[in-house]
Amino acid sequence: MTEKRTYSIARIGGDGIGPEVIAEASRVTEAAGVAMGFDITWTDYPFGARHYNETGEILPEKALEEFTRHDALLLGAIGDPSVKPGLLEQGILLRLRFHFDQYVNLRPAKSLPRVPMPVKAESVDIVVVRENTEDFYMNLGGTGEGKSLEMCFEASRNAYDLKGRLLLDFTLPSHAAAQVGIATEAAVRRITAYACKTAAARREKCIVLASKSNALSWIYGFWEEIAKDEAGRQGVECTVANVDALCYHLVRDPGRFGVILTPNMFGDIVSDLLAGIAGGLGTAAGANIGDGLSMFEPVHGSAPDIAKTGKANPVAAILSAALMLRHIGEARAAEAIEGAVESYLAESDQADLPWEFGGKAATPKVGKAIAERVKSGRS
Ligand code: NAD
Ligand code: IPM
Ligand code: MN
Secondary structure, X not given: OOOOEEEEXXXXXXXXOHHHHHHHHHHHHHHHHHHHOEEEEEEEEOOOHHHHHHHOOOOOHHHXXXXXXXXXXXEEXXXXXXOOOOHHHHHHHHHHHHXXXXXXXXXXXXXXXOOOOOOOOOOOEXXXXXXXXXXXXXXXXXXXXXXXXXXXXXXXXXXXXXXXXXXXXXXXXXXXXXXXXXXXXXXXXXXXXXXXXXXXXXXXXXXXXXXXXXXOHHHHHHHHHHHHHHHHHHOOEEEEEEHHHHHHHXXXXXXXXXXXXXXXXXXXXXXXXXXXXXXXHHHOOOEEEOOOOOEEOOOOOOOOOOOOOOOOOOHHHHHHHHHHHHHOOOHXXXXXXXXXXXXXXXXXXXXXXXXXXXXXXXXXXXXXXXXXXXXXXXX
16 A cells, blocks of 8 residues: 655744735645645744744754755745844845755746736736845845955855855945845856746746846846856757846736746845736745755735735735645646636635735635635636
């Protein structure tokens, strides 16, 4: 007799609406398990603002070690007005992305049935492939007060950064700050290769690179050179668009775009823009993928403005769980969830839709409706 497939998932609800949407993503994941014959065991971790305020702990080494024994990590959102901005976002979210070298931040932007888009377009089906380990996100920098840049970098370097290169003979004026972005050939090549494979899986022959070499020639000129070379090796055409103009074209005519490759910071911005275009942050799923533990989380944050009101749209978290299931080898379950989300949106009464889509259904009601469809195979 073959054993039932069982997956072990680490789970961090986090702050604000994070736990609310993760509860629904979990409900729908379990429903997919019932329908497709696998079990999920969850291990919950309390990290986030409340845990930090009560204990002073952000993300202990022990947890990082435990995560490696799981098949994936499902995360809601991190960040709360009670904690200095950045402390938890960097200490938990970015720490996880860097520690596990999750070099791909995959952010599909897809229009959904009956979800109104604020732009003139029939439909949108774009995937942002965001580099997730470099650029201005490396925590290389510091503030001035007469310090040399070298001292700033020494103070802020961490084990996952550049292992001791760079360092300039330059003293910052006081009342100044520096933040340095790095691009390495290895990182640009591996993310470009991933973007090319993503395009090939969609039967597309071209990717667009979001760049800005007209102003920041060192880093983004380098990006263009390496990305074009790697795309050529992969048999894919890589066209380049300055990110400002790209944003303009995305709003005017999003239907003409497919795979968009971005450095880390542009990807952060472009993915929120695309979420808005597709109908709301509550539509936008995300995956942080690496060769070790991968992490799945919606693009949106903790939305403290709507926490505990029932207005949080769980669809983005539910679609992130579908990405997770596809990643761990349950592609049919992922398709069942994606289909159930679409049929629920297409067939439900207006009042039974999430608040973000103009309905009145509270977060758990949305999750239950989608889970029911997954269980009964109505996709
Ligand atoms: P946000 O994404 O939390 O919210 C932006 C706007 O979108 C808000 O008006 C919010 O109500 C709305 N929104 C977001 N998700 C929604 C959903 N599922 N349903 C309905 N409406 C939704 O961005 P912000 O306000 O800039 O950040 C709030 C906090 O979240 C900050 O602490 C920030 O650092 C953090 N943050 C965390 C992540 C993450 O954990 N991945 C991502 C972005 C922001
Ligand atoms: C995101 C978020 C994070 C980022 C923040 C919270 C550090 O905005 O996941 O898009 O900038 O990547
Ligand atoms: Mn963001």
